[in-house]
Every structure is written in structure tokens, then in C-alpha cells.
Amino acid sequence: MPVHLSAPIASELLPIAGLRIGVAEAGIRKAGRKDVTLFLLEPGASVAGVFTSNRFCAAPVQVCREHLAAGSAIRAMVVNTGNANAGTGADGLARARATCQALADALGLQATQVLPFSTGVIMEPLPVERIVAGLPAALADAQPQHWARAAEGIMTTDTLPKATSRQLSLGGQTVSITGISKGAGMIRPNMATMLGFIATDACIDPALLQPLLHELAEASFNRITIDGDTSTNDSFMLVATQRAGHAPITALDSAEGVQLKAALLAVAQQLAQAIVRDGEGATKFITVQVEGGRTAQECRQVAYAIAHSPLVKTAFFASDPNLGRILAAVGYAGIADLDQTLIELYLDEVHVATQGGRNPAYREEDGQRVMRQSEITVRVGLGRGAAQDQVWTCDLSHDYVTINADYRS
Template sequence: MPVHLAAPNPADLHPVPGVEIGITQAGIRKANRRDLSVFRLVAGSSVAGVFTKNRFCAAPVQLSRAHLATGSIRALVINTGNANAGTGADGLKRASEVCQAVAGLLGVHAEQVLPFSTGVIMETLPSERLIAGLPAAVADLKTDQWAVAAEAIMTTDTLPKGTSRQVQIGGRTVTVTGISKGAGMIHPNMATMLGYVATDAVIDPALLQPLLNDVADLSFNRITIDGDTSTNDSFILMATHQAGHAPITALDSAEGQILREAVLAVSQHLAQAIVRDGEGATKFITIRIDGGQSVEECAKAGYAIAHSPLVKTAFFASDPNLGRILAAVGYAGIDDLDQNLIDLHLDDVHVVREGGRHPAYQEADGQRVMKQSEITIRIDLHRGQATTTLWTCDLSHDYVTINADYRS
């Protein structure tokens, strides 16, 4: 069961002026489920993207990168059930054919369409089914379909993931709405996820990619479930420029910061929702590393903890075997780390002081915290002023079961 996560109320996912979404059943892998979505963006929209750093990236990732580089994007096409990864030249050809079909239906160029796929790796994309389903998806285009689209991009997710924020900029209401999917093969750079966030803010197009990079590093690049980096990860930020306020020309302006905080809030909610819905997860764990010499150093320590199977299984069992956390920090790759400076807190319980067990620590206190469904680990390295926070989950029997049966 997801950890303190509920499906979004469709009424709470505000339409974004300039974005229409159509969904249909194309029979890509399973019958009688929505598995194909089309986003249509108003002319003049701006789009930025960040993608997996897995060198064995999927055909749609390769094509989306190439299409983004050409400029104006007018549509997205997303399928679940098949990742179109590990499919070689044939996969690229099929993804391109789908883009061409979308372009023909919408009256745009194929290079203005971004394709996305998620699902099983190393199986041929049934592009003929996608193409046959596209007319129904296009006929279904509406502005209020974010909740349905959130369901249509799911794979092993147990719940759809979506959220909205509205803020005031220049006396106008600006909307930021997003959806994501992901539950397994989650690791930053990116995590196995698809994320789509749209806003009607009027922003200099040159600022969209820096904004996305900043937000991704504080959201989707701060989550991990199992340490596996997917072949298909994509996070897309769209701006339709329809809100009617004066253009935002600097991210460090008051208006730029208002928009940044709204986009960050949406993105962090979506990223944390992926962890809360992690395959087999029973605990949602926040890891905060303070006192590093750099953010990168803090992240090393944080991910060493978050990726450790020994740590994750201990949390599943509510076993306060907390020396495993210290061991993970020790092998994180901080070569000149002084273990005699480290402090460790588990929520409000001071477990380690100056590298050793706190005199007042009692195992019963640690177990009390570990039985909770939401837990915070705080490590202070006492080396500097840098800090970072990331989110992970425990590792349960169900994780093995889900992935053993993934293709059945």
C-alpha cells in the first residue's frame, strides 16, 4: 500500500490554458486500459526537458532530445506498456513513425512532437497499435484531462500522481499543474519515471531549461527506491505563456522566484509521490545530510544510506540496527571524512554523538521511531555549511514479488 498517498482529486488538478490532453485505449500491452495519451500545446509554447543519464537510453528519449534541439514543440505522445528501449534502429524508426502520425493529425511537423514510452524493455513497440489509436486520442483532446492522463501513464504504480498550484504574478493567476509515474527502477539521473509539468506563466523561453535543471536537482534527482537508473526517464516542463502578465525575464526576480517556488512545490510533490508508491514500500524515509563541504558530498552520503539494502531492509523490519547507517556513510566516498565528528538523529532521537553511541540512547527509542510509517534520518558531518535532502523507502518482500512477476 502507498505510504500516506491518495489519488489526486480531478477537481484539484487545474487545467493549464494552452494545454489539451486526449487519452485512449490502444491495446499496447493489456486490453481495456487507457495506455495512449496526446498533449497538444498552443502555438508559441516553450518546452524544456531533462532525461535519463543511462547510456542505454530508449528510442523515444533519443528522439525527444533531438526534437527539442530543433525548437518549437507542439505535442507530446505518451504510451505505457512498452518502453521501446533496447530496440535498436527499429525502435527509432517506430517512434519516428508515431511522431509523424501525430503530426499529420494535428497539422504540425514531426519534429514538433516529443514521444515518450514506459513499460517493458527490449520488446518491439507495437507502433501500428499506437498509430491506430491516435485518432481517438486526438478526438478526445480536452483541457481538464490531467487526472485521466495520470492514470494512463502508470505501469506498476498503484495510484495516479498529480498536483496543482496557483499563484499570483503581476495581478494574474498563474497555474502550475503536473503528473508523474514511477514506482520501481527508481534512481536519480533521472529516476524510472515520467514527469510532466505545465504552466501558463509568461516567461522568457531561454529561462525554461535553467529553471527545469534547478527544480529537477531538488526533486526528481533527490529520490531513489532501488538504485536502478531507468532507460526512459524524462521530466518535461511546458510554458504556454497564456497568463497575460508581463514576461518574466530573470529567475532571480520577485516574479521569477514566485514561479520557481510553484514549479518546485509541484515537482517535489510528484517526486515524493513516486517514493510513497515505491514497489512494496511500507516506510517513507527522509534523509537529510548537513555539515558537508559541498552539496555533492552531502548527496554522496545520503545516497549511500538510501541505496543500502541492509539499511532499507532494517527499516522494513523496524530493526534499529543503526550501525548500518554509519557504515554506509563511511563508504560513501568522502575520503577525508572524520568519523569522530558525525552526529546521527532518528527523528527526535539522538543516536550518535561525535562518532559514537550517544550515552542517553536506548534501543527502544530507536525502535519506536522505526515502527513509524514516516521517518527522518539526520546526519551532521560537521565539515562545512552545505546540506541536502533526499527521499527513499524501505525494501520489502513485496518488492521482490512485484519485480519477479513484472512481465506476467
């Protein structure tokens, strides 16, 4: 069961002016499930994207990069589940492009104005004919309020759809933000299989959208891990429809730019954390906070070493305070001049280790009490400087193995 995560309420998800969403059942892998989702953008919208760092990236990722680089005004995005169209070579690229062409023809657009996204099983041919056959139903379904349907339509092994909305006031106008994400396994975005889509009606200089998205990704989807596997298909998209009516934001460090970025980041972090809370087989949501580093990068390095350790993650699943495993992970994180006598370790408020060794006041029953919780914070002090950073992860359970052993059956 997801860790303190519930399905979104459709009526609480805000429509975004200038954007419609349509969802259909195309039978891509299984009958009777939503598996094709369209985002249709009115003229004037701006789009930015960040994608997986996996060099074996999927065909749709390659085509998205090409279309964004071409500079065409993006007017539509098409998402399919059930098939990742990854590890499919030239044939996969041809099928991704055929999907774009079919939707472009239906909308009177150029193929480069369409972005494709796929998620699901790797190394199987994309059934493009089923996607194309499902496009009329998805187009007929298109409505501004269909965010909850879209959140369902992009799921794979997720147990719950993931979506959220926020509003703020900019220049006397109400600005809306809505986003969805999917992912439960193969999650360690390096911008799992992870997809994220956030849209806002804010008015913002299109040139600012890509750097803004990079900042959002770094502080949200690039701070989560379930199993340390970087997917072939990770994609995170930001759409600004420019419809809110306030004066355009021309600098991210302006008062309005800071406000908008904070609201977008809150949405992105909630969506990213929802992926961890719904991690395959997860029973615990764990924040790993590392402070006292010389740089934020080395803090992340240590945090990910802890978050990726199967021994640490299985100990959390068992509620076993075998906390030397955390110290071991700190030690092998790759900081060559780390002074172990400066290391401090806490589980929530429980001070476990000090000056590199067991805290004389630490009691095993206190550690176990914290380990039994469904939400836990691991805090590590490095004693090297003032930098800090954090990542979010989950435990590793029997169910994770079962889900992934049976994924294609």
C-alpha cells in the same frame, strides 16, 4: 499500500490555458487500460526537457533530444505505457519516429514538432501500429481538464495516479500550474521508470525554461531513490503556454521569477515524493538529511549511500534499529578524509550516535519506536562544514522482490 498518498481529485486539477489532453486505450500491452496519452499545445507554447543520464537510453529519449535540439516549436507530446521501446536499436528509433510522424500528420504538423515518450517493458518491439490506431480516439478525447485521466494513462506498476496543482498571482494575474508523474520502481533519476510533466500558463522568456527546469529537477526528481536503478526512459518536461496575461518573466532572480520557481518547485517536489510514497512494496517514507558537509555534493553522496543500502532499507522494513548499518554506509560513501569521531546520527529526535559512537543516552526502544513509524527522518551530521542536502527514499520489502520477479507475467 502507498505511504500517506491518495489519488488526486479530478476537479481539483487545474486546466492550463493553451493545452489539451487526450487519453485512449490502445491495447499496447494489456486490454482495457489507458495507455496512450496526448498533450496538445497551442502555438506560442515553450517546452523544455531533462532526460535520463543512462547511456543505454531509450529510443524516445533519443528522438526527444533530437527534436528539441532541432529548435522546432513543439506542439504535441505522445506518451505510451506498457512498452519502453528501449534496447530496441535502429528499429526502435524508426518506430518512435513513426509515432511522431503519425501524430504530426493528424495535426498538420512537422514530425519534429512532436515529442514521444514510452514506459514499460524493455527490449520488446514497440507496437507502433496499435499506438497509431489509438490516436483518433485520443484526439477526440482531448480536453483541457483531462489531467486526472493523463495521470492514469501514464502509469505502469504505480498503484495510484500522481497529480497536483497550484495557483499564484503574478503581475495581478492568476497563474496556474498542474503536473503529473509516474514511477514506482527502477527509480534513481539522474537527470524510473520515471516520467514527469508540469505545465503552467505563466509568461516566461523561452530561453529561461531549460535552466529553470534543471534547477527544478535537481531539487526534486534528482533527490529521490527507490532502488538505485537509473531507468533508460526517465524524462521530465516543463511546458509554459504563455497565456496568463502578465508581463513576461525575463530573469529567474526577479521577484516574479523567484515566485514562479518556488511554486513550480513545490509541485515538482510533491510529484517526486509521490513516486517514493508509491514505491514498489514500500511501507515507509524516509527523508535522509545530511548536514555539516564541506559541499552539498558530498552531503548528497552520503545521503545516497544510506538510501541505497539494502541492509539499511530492509532494517527499516523490519522496524529493526540495527543502526550501525547507517554508520557503515556513511563510512563507505567515498569521503576519503572523513573524521568518524565527528559523526552525529539522529532518527527523528532520537540522538543515536555522537562523536562516531553510540550515544550513552540512546535506548534501543526509542530507536524502535521511531522505526515503526511510516514516516522517518534520518539526520547525519558530518562535522566538516556548513553545507547540507537531502534525498527521499523508502524501505525495501518482500513485495518489492515479488513485484519485480513477476513484472512481465
